[in-house]
Every structure is written in C-alpha cells, then in structure tokens.
Amino acid sequence: MIKINDLHKSYKMGNSSLHVLKGIDFEVAEGELVAIMGSSGSGKSTLLNIIGMLDIANSGVYELDEVPIKDLDETKAAQYRNKFLGFVFQSFNLINYKSALENVALPLYYQGIKRKERQQKSLDYLEKVGLKDWATHLPNELSGGQKQRVAIARALASQPKVLLADEPTGALDTTTSYEVMDLIQKINEEGKTILVVTHEHDIAKMCKRIVTLKDGVIVQDKKVNQELASKYV
Amino acid sequence: MSRRNILFDRDTWQEIFGSISKNKTRTIITVIGVLWGIFIYITLSGSAKGMDNGFDKAFENVAINSMFLWAQRTSLPYDGFKSGRSPQLKLQDAEYIKKRVPSVEFIAPRNTRGLFDGGQPPIVVRGSKTGNYTIYGDTPEYVNIFPLKIFEGGRYLNTDDYKYERKICIIGERTKSELFEKEEDPIGAYINISGIYFQVVGMHKTSDEGGFASDSDIYIPLSTFRRLYNTGQDVDWFTIAASDDADVVAVEKQVKQVLRRIHRVHPDDERAFGSFNLGEIWNRIIGFKDGLTLMSLIVGIATIIAGVIGIGNILLISVKERTKELGVRRAIGATPSEVRKQILLESVFLTLLAGIIGIILGAFVLAGINAGTANLDDFPFTNPTVPPSYIIGALFTMISMGVLIGLIPAQRAVSIKPIDALREE
Secondary structure, rough: EEEEEEEEEHHHHHHHEEEEEEEEEEOOOOEEEEEEEOOOOHHHHHHHHOOOOOOOOOEOOOOOOOEEEEOOOHHHHHHHHHHHEEEOOOOOOOOOOOOOOHHHHHHHHHHOHHHHHHHHHHHHHHOOOOHHHHHOOOHHHHHHHHHHHHHHHHHOOOOOEEEEEOOOOOOOOOOHHHHHHHHHHHHHOOOEEEEEOOOOHHHOOOOEEEEEEEEEEEEEEEOOOOOOHHHHH | OOOOOOHHHHHHHHHHHHHOOOOHHHHHHHHHHHHHHHHHHHHHHHHHHHHHHHHHOOOOOOOOEEEEEEOOOOOOOOOOOOOOOOOOOOOOHHHHHHHHHOOOEEEEEEEEEEEOOOOOEEEEEOEEEEEEEEEEOOOOHHHOOOOOOEOOOOOOOHHHHHHOOOEEEEHHHHHHHHHOOOOOOOOOEEEOOOOOEEEEEEEOOOOOOOOOOOOOOEEEEEEHHHHOOOOOOEOEEEEEOOOOOHHHHHHHHHHHHHHHHHHHOOOOOOOOOOEEHHHHHHHHHHHHHHHHHHHHHHHHHHHHHHHHHHHHHHHHHHHOOOHHHEEEHHHHHOOOHHHHHHHHHHHHHHHHHHHHHHHHHHHHHHHHHHHHHHOOOOOOOOOOOOOOOHHHHHHHHHHHHHHHHHHHHHHHHHOOOOOHOOOOO
C-alpha cells in the first residue's frame, strides 16, 4: 500500500539546514496497523506529514497504492488527500461551528457527493463510532473522546485507502485513549490500513507492528503481538 | 473528482451560509459598514432627486428662458437729459425689440392696476357682491410665456378679443368664489370692472409658485385696458421669452441696449431698466441641482467603498482566526481554488446582503421624508426616487469591490500551507 525508498527531508533554518529524515526505507502492506514511535525530534511527524502529502520530501520515492506521489501542486495534493487519505489529529481539528454530522460530511462535500447521500453516509459513520445520537451537537458539546471519535468518522467518511493518526490519544486520558484505540483496532479489523504516530508504549503495543525512528532513521521495525484495547475498556 | 459549477450549487451556498450564520458577531459587524454606506448613498441620491423634482414642479408653469423687464430711473445724464429721469416703456417698443433682437421669441407687454401703482386694486362688482382685484391688461402672446391653467369650459383671450377691444375677462378661482354662488357657472356672466361690464369667458387656476400672480387676478385684453384706464401707448413691463437655444443672459443685455437707444438713455446706464431673469435663476438652480446630485453620488460611492474595505478588513482578520479551520479543510481535500472561492463568495455575499438591507432601509427613510414633506408647499421636495441605474450601478460597484477586496483575504487564506495551519500548539 505504501512504498517509501531512501526518503530525505531537510528544513532550512536560516543559514544552516536541519536534516530531519536521513534516508527512510519503509513499506506498509494493506490491512496493517503500524505504530510509528520515537522521541520528539526523531522525525516521526515529518514522515507522517510526507505520507499525508501535507509536506514534500527533498528526495526519494513515495508510492501510495502504486501511484507515485511526486510533483504535487497544492490542488493535486488536496485531491489526493481527499481521495486516498483520512486524517486524525491530536487536537481533533473539528470545525467548531459545524455539528458533528456536518463535520463528518465535509470531506464528502469536497468529493462532490450530493447532499442527501452525504448526510446518509455521514450518519452511517457516526453510528459506526457510536455517536449517532450526537449528530446535531456542536464539538464543544462533546467530550474529548467523543470529539476524537467524530474526527475518526470524518476521516473514514471519504473511504480512504490509508488512515493517518497523529498522536490520536495525545489529548485524552487513559480510559478514553483505550476506547479510541479500541475503535481504531476495530476499523483495522475491517481491513483498513492505519498508521499511528505515538510516543506512548501502551498505545504502540495495541498496533500490529512498531517502527521506531531515531534522529531521522529507522532504528527498529518489528511485528508485535497486538494487545486488545477492549480488555481495558 | 467531480468539479461542480460552484456559483449555482446549492451546497456552495449552504457552506457559505453556514460559515456566515454561525459567526454572527463577525457577520453583523461586517455588514454594518456596507449597510451604512449604501443607506447613505440611497438616502442622499434619493433626496437629491426629490429636490430635483421639487424644483421642476415649482417651475413647471414657467418658460424658464424668460424674463421681466421694466423701466426705472436713469443714473447718467445723456443727450441733454439729466440723470434721474424715468423712461416710459411704450407699446411700439415691443415691435422694435422683436425686430432688433431675433432671439426674442415672444414679447408680451403688460399693464396692471392695483399691483405696483400703490393704489387700491379696482373695485369689481357683481350684483350685491363687490371686491377689489388686481386687473391685468394682456396680449394673447402672454400664455406662450407663462401658461395659465384655464378651467374646463372657459378660454383665454384670443387675437380677436385684442383686435376688437372686446370687454371680456378671465377671472381667478378666488374671484369666482367671492363674486359667484357655489354652484353658479361664471362663464358667460357679466361683472362690472371700474364701472364697465365685462363678460367672463374663462377661469384660471394659479399655481402658488408663479411669482406675484395670484388666484384673484383678472385678465382683460390690453387694448381694452388701455381704453378703460386711458394708458395710451404706455406699458408697465414686458414679459419676454427667448428662443430655446438662445442664451437668456445675452438676450437680456441686447434688449436693454435696444431700449436704451429708443429711450435716449446713456449706453452704459445699467440702472435705467430693471429686469428679473428667470433663465439666469434657473441656470443657477440647475447648477445647484447638478452639484447636489454629483455630491450625493460621490459621497455615497465613497461611503460604499469605505464599507466594502471594512468587509475586506474584517475578512482578513477572520481568515487569520480561521487559519486552523481552513487548514483542516485543506487537509481533508479542499483545493486552494475552493478555499479561495469560499472566502470570495463570503465577501460578495456579505456585501450584497448588506447592500440589499441598506437599499430597503434607505427606501423606508425616503418614503418617510416624502410623507413628512408632502404638505410643505414651499419646500421643494417631491417624489424622492433613486433611478434604477443608480441602484444597479451601486450593486455593481459593491459586487466588484467585494470581489476585489475579497481577493486579499482569499489569497491570504490560500497562501497558508495546511501543514503550517495545523501545526499550532
């Protein structure tokens, strides 16, 4: 699903440049649930941003579902993001003046799906994350866990090939974190490829594979025995 | 990915309406600027039009290229005469003026009793009723210069009346009501003016704005007047209309020059003949009206522009506030052009919304002013309307300004990369 070869990324900081990714080789097959770990500054978020087409690598090859991702302008990147990727952020990033339903429907709006269909689909996804009854509520009327579940529903709504989660439990307490991970595991069980950036070991252990970054290179890549989050819920 | 025609898509408008209606404070503050601008514009240009109409109405009965001309006292000695002499206008002056000044289209000599001569107006008797009324001696040409409204069934004096010195008269509305019974038809009846019986042939309705004319005036043929009051060839004043394309001020100068020659007055004596030039006054009023209209246009448009700039300003701030939201939209698939269009359409929509409310409010205020001044006859203000072209022009200005101004925040919104917008903590 994801194929990355010798990926480099550096940022210009005044006169010096900061080499963040120093040759990443990385592959993800369909249906995997991968945790990307590392301390801050290790380059894990940069890697996720490049995979998410929010950032562009300086050199190297990136293929998503056998489509080479290169020479992207903003318009093309937006269209690819809309078609291939679903994002889950640490701070949820819901639009605060839109209801839960409207938030979930937004990627479908940008896909050009008709209103009726959009609403039906969004409602289905809200039901899937267990928030059908909260469809008309605004984000500030929801708890943190609920907000993240709405965000997950939004990320799923456009039926992406890959779900990218950047510290999805970073703003949540332990119990809620496990609830969200439980949901992510269930979605993964249905066959969705998911990448989770985290620095929490207990969250990483709930994935099927852990990739550890340090100073811009992958230092460890191992399959693990997935710990089920439902145990703790 | 399907790309729809964004302008005619219900979803686009729902998205914009959502963003606008959910940010109420911002929307209201934004709208007030343009609303105020268009309100000022509509009220000002409507008022200017109202005054325009008011002046037109006040002068509708007047040939605006006309003047009155009378004799005063000479101020310079000339040709053996001392200064301080009063020249006497004569009937034959009219023919002479017409011959020498071709731009004079109509010239009507007038005589009167009971207006400028300081005496009591002549007594008019009908049966047991009497009254004192100003009597005018007129030629048929007079109505070409100052049209009179004659009530149905009557007529004004004609050339035969003048030629045969007929004893006929046209009475005023008030004269009728004072000398006749309410239901009586005055046409054909006889009234006694200064001891002579005249047959009433018409009744006139005088508008208030016609200078010293009043609704009690009685008009008789000038020829008859001369016999009745024994005025010979003397004329009290001339009423002159210049042809439409002539310069009334120049005509006035030429006529006075001719009169000075006839009456042996010093060519430089400006005081020998007095005049009141309606054309000149009218020109000034037109200048004033045009100035007023232009000013209201400039002030109105400038206020609208200021308002639209205000919208741009607030949208710019709101784009900054909404950086995160716009970043999220970009991350989940909004293309830069979709974001740009959204900000632009928000700008245009807010501008238009404000404009339409402003137009409606302005219309209400104009209607209020109109109702309030409807009974004020001496205030020149009638039917204050704003020409559709002005409104369309204003709307066009607003839309194009809204687009232009909206481009700045729209460009700002697009220039923020989604990754920067999302990296906020």
